[in-house]
Amino acid sequence: MKNENVPTAWSAWRVVEGEGLNDFAEILYEKKMHAELGGGIARITLNKPDKMNTLTLATVDEMFRAFYDANHDPAIGVIVIAGKGKHFGAGGDVEWERWGLREAFYNRYPHNRLMRLSRKPIIAQVQGYCIAGHNHMAYCCDFTIAADNAIFGQAGPRVSSPADGFFVPYLTKVVGAKKAREMWMLCRKYKAPEALQMGLINTVVPFAELEAEVDRWCEEMLAVSPGCLEVLKASFDQEMDGYKESCVTSAAMYPDWFDMPEGKEGGAAFLAKRKARFWDIRQREAEARRELLADYEAQHAPADK
Template identity: 85%
Template sequence: MSWSDWSGVTGEGLDNFKEIIYEKKHHQVLGGGVARISLNKPEKMNTLTLSTVDEMFRAFYDANHDPSIGVIVVAAKGKHFGAGGDVDWERWGLREAFYNRYPHNRLMRMSRKPIIAQVQGYCIAGHNHMAYCCDFTIAADNAIFGQAGPRVSSPADGFFVPYLTKVVGAKKAREMWMLCRKYKAPEALAMGLINTVVPLEQLEAEVDQWCQELLSVSPGCLEVLKAAFDQEMDGYKESCVTSAALYPDWFDMPEGKEGGAAFVEKRKAEFWSIRQREAEMRQQLLEEYEAHQAERKNDKS
């Protein structure tokens, strides 16, 4: 055996995680180690909340400050890597995420150590852009990738949106984000979204092989290279700046509420009837304003 067994990480601030499992193991020949952060809500398809991100931050911080760790693996328990944000939580939680907190992708962007996303099953929305912001993505043959934001009235902006154009090209990136199509693992591989596809039963062994290759080279050089590659993102705005400027009251608007409500109620969203009603109300307001202006002119004459 080249690897030690996985061991749960303990210490101040690292105990009693509820939404992740944080482990480390070391290569017994090369000497370096791997930190694995596994999302641990399989009963909810590992949906994300700010609590998840808070726990992930602590694990990432520890892994990045442990000189014995050379690679970080982001994985997930259960059948699926994850289905994005928790819709029930998002009704209020996204307001906090947009206006007061950091997005989970910043953990990938700020990490000194290379990160591998280990993906099985659905990898949708926030999990998809978390995976493509990792340095490498290794997928099982049952993996399915895609975005869902426009479908559920969940806007997204910031570095991780335009960064996808560097991963798969501008046309495919817009297709993925605007049309919310889903892509099976072979399609994702063909478009450059992932690095390799293996049978599900070989997924963890394949990740181990990539970790071993990374541990066999200079960790300092990898840190410099990762920082150099990640500067690609530094010219883009931070998350939520564009959304907040265009639609500062998005989450209190009917269109902002409709997508999530339709998803929960398992019905087709009625975006365009809302837009039609908005247009009618705008026209009514304009006509009332013009009538009021005409009255003012008549009064003066």
């Protein structure tokens, strides 16, 4: 338990105000300063606990504005991404994704780009579920500090939500190729101790100590040259530059994915709380192809000599 009589070097969190920063509905944006070290932290908290902090493009737009401000504030040394409530987050809002993913895939940027282009080091502060988009957002951060109740994993193939681009193969650099494919293709879930063993996260602490542990890591970074950290982060992040941008492969392989039955089935099954019937759809597709081929051959059979 924290001793209230012991003075803290940290100021209280204050909500950031200013042009473009006053109307956030999906995030909470705060800063606090360290009296002894001189620098500060910017914290972006996903603020939809009633929906497990699910993501939409509106969330990403608000995150962009907060990231922009934090990266242009010379007093800020570290950015923390957190989630309000019991969970860090459960990925994209499946109901929104039924249409919104079209815009996200073909006309916008993924939230991971904010991690990739940030000048300041980023810590993901994770408790509870860290699934799908939240998981790959966390592993694209420079550090991930997890509570002992954290659970990590991907979910895209379960809900017909394809993903491609730099953040998919980048996981091979974090946990190795075999584990990365296992996580993405099998949609398994991993508790915090296993995630630590895999190298997916940096450390695990009791939930009650999570924020204090993040503060300690921030203090270590504020004690060294912020300019050097920015150069190092940019150097490490070059690892992602050799990979394709998001959605290039998906758009080439399945340009009409979201209008195909298989593309619709995962989300529909999730919302209906039933098992997805992907292979029923594939069987019907195979039958339709056979019928189409037979019809074509019957119409274009060579005339008897």
